[in-house]
Amino acid sequence: MSSGLTIKEVAKKAANLLNRHEFARIYTHYDADGISAGAVLAKALLRARKAFQISFLKGLNDFEPEGDDLIIFADMGSGYSQKISEIDSDIIILDHHKPDGEIKPKRNLVHINPHFFGIDGTYELSASGVAYLFAKELGENRDLASIAILGIIGDKQKFSGLNAEILRDGIETKCIEANRGVSLPSGKLLNSLKTSLEPFLDFYKKEEELMEFLKKTKLDGDKEVDELSEIEVQRLADAIALRLLEIGAYEGVFEQVIGSRLIVKNLLLKNPVTLVDIVNSCGRIGATATAFSILLGDEKALKEGMEITDKFKTEILEEVSRRRSEIKEGFCIRYLIMEDAPSTSSIATIFSRYLFPEKPLVVLNIKKDGKVKVSARTTEKIAKRLDLSEVMRLASAKVGGSGGGHRVAAGANILRDRMEEFLKEVDRLCCAMLA
Numbered sequence: 001m002s003s004g005l006t007i008k009e010v011a012k013k014a015a016n017l018l019n020r021h022e023f024a025r026i027y028t029h030y031d032a033d034g035i036s037a038g039a040v041l042a043k044a045l046l047r048a049r050k051a052f053q054i055s056f057l058k059g060l061n062d063f064e065p066e067g068d069d070l071i072i073f074a075d076m077g078s079g080y081s082q083k084i085s086e087i088d089s090d091i092i093i094l095d096h097h098k099p100d101g102e103i104k105p106k107r108n109l110v111h112i113n114p115h116f117f118g119i120d121g122t123y124e125l126s127a128s129g130v131a132y133l134f135a136k137e138l139g140e141n142r143d144l145a146s147i148a149i150l151g152i153i154g155d156k157q158k159f160s161g162l163n164a165e166i167l168r169d170g171i172e173t174k175c176i177e178a179n180r181g182v183s184l185p186s187g188k189l190l191n192s193l194k195t196s197l198e199p200f201l202d203f204y205k206k207e208e209e210l211m212e213f214l215k216k217t218k219l220d221g222d223k224e225v226d227e228l229s230e231i232e233v234q235r236l237a238d239a240i241a242l243r244l245l246e247i248g249a250y251e252g253v254f255e256q257v258i259g260s261r262l263i264v265k266n267l268l269l270k271n272p273v274t275l276v277d278i279v280n281s282c283g284r285i286g287a288t289a290t291a292f293s294i295l296l297g298d299e300k301a302l303k304e305g306m307e308i309t310d311k312f313k314t315e316i317l318e319e320v321s322r323r324r325s326e327i328k329e330g331f332c333i334r335y336l337i338m339e340d341a342p343s344t345s346s347i348a349t350i351f352s353r354y355l356f357p358e359k360p361l362v363v364l365n366i367k368k369d370g371k372v373k374v375s376a377r378t379t380e381k382i383a384k385r386l387d388l389s390e391v392m393r394l395a396s397a398k399v400g401g402s403g404g405g406h407r408v409a410a411g412a413n414i415l416r417d418r419m420e421e422f423l424k425e426v427d428r429l430c431c432a433m434l435a
């Protein structure tokens, strides 16, 4: 597929393909990475004077093409080779999910995915980053680095490899600042510590522990996180590191949380962690247009987005505190079965990174229509020996469903009456890979 070209050369080819069209139909994923990718594309296409229409999808299972001449898929597409092969349009795919086979395009296809270039698509390039590389070939769009990093943060990637280059672009163009500090959402310290999902500090409904924490660190809970002095930030960082140790968080969380604090200068809010929170919360509840508008600079949408976020985070925290005792042990996995929960993926992420990191975690959410949405999560450490995208793909295929994703974070859609069989197969596959 890569035909010896570099990822930048292929991005150039994608830009050339776009330039042969006046209109692009964009489909992207409804999570923070997908929405950020969509915002990068929207800005770049506007500047290139191309018309576009954008839709946010959960996946391509029910996708029906609408006869557009050019379709751009972002944060999806690579895992649907058959479906894509059937589309009679020019196609640009900007994805980082594991490709599931060869696409045999009917017309022109430019497929950009880090996997084709020996680049780590799990940690070193997300869809927003691929969209950014494409945007850079369309024109002077380096200021979009600040939006691109939201996808990197949202997908819990690292600032190494190409991600580090994107960050550098942002710093050079002065739209991003990297300071020493700790990564926490904005707001009053007390509230931020209590309600943060990333990092999750397990203070929700634990007022006494939280008070004790503030007392020990000699910090005023009413102070704004963004206004702490350098010395206070240092004390806070040390205390948060200790807290993470105490609750048994996965060790890889530390480097993501402690040490640096990014600031974005050309978006509605300065704290990218808060922006990711808002975009993610809006996406999860289906308010994708709100999330997208916020990234394009709509103040009114921001107000709405903040309200959605408060409500969403509280729901997730409630769910986490209620469900932690319901987690079941398999041989090589842990799993949780929920019914009609607000967001499988956010809950799975918290459990697998902060509270139960020693085994892969599978969360099943039974929807009212009898379909089951599965989120599987594990740590980078375990994912060195096990590939959850393969586990989800194989186990779901066995029960007539579909699945895939990344080594550390994957998902599947199956039917309720085959759930037991599916879980058994997931456990078996995980044991086999870990053996």
Ligand SMILES: [Mn+2]
Binding pocket: 033, 034, 075, 096, 126, 127, 155
């Ligand atoms: Mn992504």
